Amino acid sequence: MHKPYQIMGVLNANDDSFYKQSRFTNADAIIKIETMIQEGADIIDIGAVSSRPGSKAIREEDELSRLKPIVDAIYEQRLYENIEFSLDSYSPLCASYALERGFGMINDITGLENDKLCALVAEYDVNTVIMHMLGKPSTMQNNPHYTNLLEEIEHFFSERIAKAEKYGIKKIILDVGIGFGKSLDDNLELIRNLEYFKKFNREILMGASRKSLIDMISPSTSQERLPGTLAIHLNSYDNGASIIRCHDVKEHVQAFKLHQIIKYS
Numbered sequence: 001m002h003k004p005y006q007i008m009g010v011l012n013a014n015d016d017s018f019y020k021q022s023r024f025t026n027a028d029a030i031i032k033i034e035t036m037i038q039e040g041a042d043i044i045d046i047g048a049v050s051s052r053p054g055s056k057a058i059r060e061e062d063e064l065s066r067l068k069p070i071v072d073a074i075y076e077q078r079l080y081e082n083i084e085f086s087l088d089s090y091s092p093l094c095a096s097y098a099l100e101r102g103f104g105m106i107n108d109i110t111g112l113e114n115d116k117l118c119a120l121v122a123e124y125d126v127n128t129v130i131m132h133m134l135g136k137p138s139t140m141q142n143n144p145h146y147t148n149l150l151e152e153i154e155h156f157f158s159e160r161i162a163k164a165e166k167y168g169i170k171k172i173i174l175d176v177g178i179g180f181g182k183s184l185d186d187n188l189e190l191i192r193n194l195e196y197f198k199k200f201n202r203e204i205l206m207g208a209s210r211k212s213l214i215d216m217i218s219p220s221t222s223q224e225r226l227p228g229t230l231a232i233h234l235n236s237y238d239n240g241a242s243i244i245r246c247h248d249v250k251e252h253v254q255a256f257k258l259h260q261i262i263k264y265s
Contacts, residue, residue: 003260005237006042007252008086008245010209013048013066029070030077037083040253043105045245046070046098047088051109053141053179053212060093067094075101086129092116099124107205109133109180111160112169122168129173129205130160134181144181149189150196157200173243175205179213187213191232194240206236207245230255238263 011032029046036044048066049058067087074080080102087098090110095117099106105127112118112130121128132153134144146152157174164172174197176190187208194204214220214228226248233244234255246252 004242005256005260006243007040007249007256008043008045008205008207008243009036009039009041009249010088010245010247011036011044011046011070012050013046013070014050027073030073030079033074033079036249037079039250041083041249043084043086043243045086045088045105045107047107048094049089051137051180053137057136060091063089063091064094064097068097071098071101071103078102080104084127086127090114090117092120095120099126105129107131107175109137109177111156112164115167118164118167118169121164125170127171127173128164128169129175130157130164131175131180131205132156132177134177137180141179141181144183144186146186149182149186150193153190154197154199157197161200161202173203173205174200175207178206178208179211184213184216191236192239194236198240203243204241205243205245206233206241208232208236209246209248226251234259 011029013029033044046067048063074085084105085103086105086107087095087103088107089095090108090113092114095106099120106117106121107129108117109131111132112128153176161172176194176197178187178190182190197204209229210222210225214225218228220228229246230251233246233252237244237256244252
């Protein structure tokens with residue numbers, strides 16, 4: 001049976017991501033990567049800069065210094081032959097380094113805002129995630145407001161897809177950006193209406209893993225939000241998402257396998 005979804009595991013090469021269990025450095029990162037491969041991940045997304053609400057940007061050079069040991073180890077051990085690696089970054093410097101060393105995807109929270117990044121992605125012909133974010137991480141949760149949420153994000157995607165195509169980028173994935181400049185009601189509306197964005201004929205990525213919207217509905221720390229995460233991700237899959245970005249690969253692989261057999265076989 002063809003598997004119509006992909007599980008993307010998260011690994012952070014920084015010490016300030018909101019979920020501390022996703023933070024790894026150097027040798028520990030490779031162990032975690034090998035574990036996620038064994039658990040059934042299809043993609044591993046590696047980032048070195050926190051994008052949690054209120055976080056600040058850092059210098060490209062500092063981001064690369066965090067990423068470099070992990071990217072080098074992946075390349076030296078040829079792990080990219082076993083699984084697709086994604087770089088969670090909007091830095092052309094970091095993207096160039098990773099793409100030269102076997103990475104096959106760029107996950108850009110700024111939605112291809114940077115022209116240099118567009119040119120790089122086109123040159124390497126890799127998968128590219130265009131995510132919607134209102135403002136910047138440092139300010140995005142300061143009373144976000146939309147007149148028409150779905151239409152405004154649709155307009156953003158239309159513009160950024162056109163920009164991508166102008167550069168010759170072909171492999172485009174869309175991410176509505178849960179928690180990136182959205183209220184709780186906005187997040188829920190997006191989850192319920194993911195199918196609205198299928199009109200673009202692109203894969204849709206959903207990443208709500210352990211995010212604070214779960215706490216707003218069911219008070220919990222980030223460590224306690226796996227059940228809520230699974231509920232959101234399974235509903236998102238039913239509503240049109242085909243790439244699920246998560247911190248807990250093993251649990252997602254099991255849940256989706258059961259969900260697929262019960263509902264669709």
